[in-house]
Amino acid sequence: MKNEMKLTCLIVTVGMAAAPVLARAQDERAFTQLDTTVRLDRGGAVDLSLISGRIRVTGWDQANVKISASIESGLLRFSANSSRVTLSVDDEGNGHYRHRNVGEARFDVSVPRGSHLILEAVSGDVTAKGSQGEIEASSVSGDVDVSDGIRAVSVESVSGSAHAAQVNGNLHAETVSGDLRAENVSGNVQASSVSGDIRLVGIQSRDVRTETVSGNLDYTGTIEPSGRYGFESHSGTLKLNIPRNAGAQFSVETFSGSIDTDFPITLQPGTKRREGHMEFTIGDGRARVTAQTFSGEIIISNGSTTRREDE
Amino acid sequence: MTNSNMTCEEFDAALPDYLEGTLDEPLRAAVQKHLSECVRCASLVRDLETIRKNAGALPDLIPSRDLWQGIEARIAAPVIPLAERPEVQRRFVPAWMGVAAAALIVSTAGITYMLTARSLQGGKEQVATLATQGSPIPSKSGSDTGAPQISTEQAPTPADGGGAGSRRPPTGSRMAASDAAAGQNRAGARLAVQQEQSDAVYGREIDMLQKIVTQRKTQLDSSTVAIIERNLQIIDAAIEQSKTALAKDPRSRLLSDQLTHALDKKVELLRTAAFLPAST
Known part of the structure; x- marks a missing residue:
């Protein structure tokens, strides 16, 4: 047999x-x-x-x-x-x-x-919920909506939306034109789209990498000590909601877009600020945050909290 | 298209083994007969063999461990332990997928090479940047108050082109400055050469993937095709904008990165389209 x-x-x-x-x-x-x-x-x-x-x-x-x-x-x-x-x-x-x-x-x-x-x-x-295991979910034109995955979760769609929530592990999320949303993820996050908007909320991760071409990106989450956070877009707006008490070195650069931050920037003697490029440190500076666009706006606000979305 | 006894679909199914040289003699003869009569398939094999030959001729590069982690993450699927899989035919796996897979095997080699080369270059320049920026550790006052501290580089001058990868030497004699200028010129020239090589590799691989996608258009749902095309246009616009800006400022690391990201995105999207199931 x-x-x-x-x-x-x-x-x-x-x-x-x-x-x-x-x-x-x-x-x-x-x-x-x-x-x-x-x-x-x-x-x-x-x-x-x-x-x-x-x-x-x-x-x-x-x-x-x-x-x-x-x-x-x-x-x-x-x-x-x-x-x-x-x-x-x-x-x-x-x-x-x-x-x-x-x-x-x-x-x-x-x-x-x-x-x-x-x-x-x-x-x-x-759709999948409550499985509490690894999840690989994809659709070409349909919507993908998963929650309660652990260890490794992957959500992908071409034109549909992709949504992952309550992920206790690494998340890989990808769309082409569909919107992408992730909530309450504790693990490494990779999120990318071409024209779809990316919204990451309640993220507790030491490694976040996101990229989009024309979609807008909205990140709300913690900045962990020694964490690495990369945000890239061509023309989409990058909006980063960073906790006030975070400690990170920031490298923020745009070619023709604008940079706006809530964090007070102090020029050190002998240095000049080059238009479109800003490097600064907040707190203990242990984490590294990079944000890069060609023409998209970069907004860094310090009003976020670290609580999870459902709290 | 049908020529001789073998159809193009049958040819597509046999193509990976044909390229690997593992076909048995009767089937190999049938493939060759088909190739001698079918322009479409002969052209495809020619393209694939050219790319495989070019990829094979690329010099070996051994990335550092740190670099390899990033590269590996970009080219490899996540390793997820799976229970043993029964030998059932995978759904949505028609013959064209063999063609796409064969094409992607050779394309990956070239893209990997470019990513490695770029990463190695980027790594070298980053060391130089840190060396001229001083200590990245914030001052005590900055740490205590949480107030951010600017550590931006000197304002760009016409001589250095303002590129993110170029830095003015902090102090030193005229000879040192001259050496630095010469070094910057060499770095600029090296970047330009790299950019040309990169463009060529991406160009070839994008062309190849584009051919597969073009052939597959009739198999896909028209709305899916429209979405793919619309997003390819968005990426193409990003590529053009980056190239135009880079032509004016060839040393800009930001623009070079932007161009690379856009090209990567195009390859990714074309790969996605190449593997989409039929009639979607």
Whole structure:
């Protein structure tokens, strides 16, 4: 036996609302509708993908994965073993336009806390909350909204929005034109867009790197001792809300934009301030903050607090 | 497009193995026959082989550990431990992805080289900058009050071009000043040469990715294509603005960085578009 635990052994109960219409392999089957519960090892992966429709995942305090899924036209492909559960749409067909024969799919899935989620949609929305494990979520034109991830969270969209909240770990967030928002992240943050706005709120991180071309960036978060913070844009506005008691060396530079800061700047004797370039230190100066634009405005305000967004 | 017994789609699927030289003889013969009859596929292979050859000819550079961390983060996907994956066919993975993957393998080498070269250069200049700026540690009064202290460099002069990477020597004889000026000229010339090399590498790789994306346009949803094109225009405008400004101030580290970021962004977006699933 290829796999010791076959699907038939893993299905705990629950109705298979429709009979399998195709069996490609012993551990993979296709359905038009699926209602099932399967056991998953602690930290196992749940891999869900669809073309259009939505994926909705919720974490729960059971060791099983509960799936309720349907598709308007086409087939769902399902496989499971003790370490991985996979549900996708059957996109095999002829030519480049095969996805057009696949209808909207809806996945409602409950997963054990700690599961590793891999969620992909083409034009569908993706949401996940309460899983308390690693999350990789992406959509091309749909919105991505995840919360309660730990260790490593990745959210990506091309034209949809990307939102990550309550992340206890590193965050990688990327969009092209969609807006990107992250709240209450404690870990390294990488966020980038082309034209989408980036809003980072309640960030507690020692390493933040953000870049956008024409989108605006708004950062509110702590400046940790020895932390590194980089903010870049071409024409977008960079707005940094820095705690008053932060300690950091700032290097702020723009080619044709403007620089505005709440922090009092004192010129030392013998130095001159070059237009568009400012270096200054606040507090103990242990952290490094760099902000750079071509034509975008750079605003550094000192009014932020370090409390989290939901407090 | 169909030529001989092999279709272009079949060719695309076989291309990675063909480039690696791992095809069995009958399939290799079929690929070569197809190449002799299909302009599109022959052109693609020519481009890929040229880029692979050029990338292979690039000299070795060994970045420092500190630099490598940043580079690695930009070129490598995050390493996330996964449970063992069953051998099922990955969704949304048609044959063109093999072509894109093969193309990206060779393109990554060139981009990595440029990032490494730029980072090494940037690192050297940063050392020089710190050496002329004095101690970065703030004075006691600054620390106590929390008041920021300016530590900006001297105002730029026409001689130094005002670039962020150029600094006036603090003190010294005329000979020292002359040496410094010569050094600045050499640094400026080196930056200009680097910029040309960088432009050439980015140009080739962007062209290659652009070809893949152009070929894939008909497979993608029109609204997605429109968004990709609109954002490519935004990036192109940023590239043009940076280049124009850099032409007037070739020593500006800020402008050089801005140009690099915009070019990186374009490569990223084209890669994203190259790997988008069909009909999105």
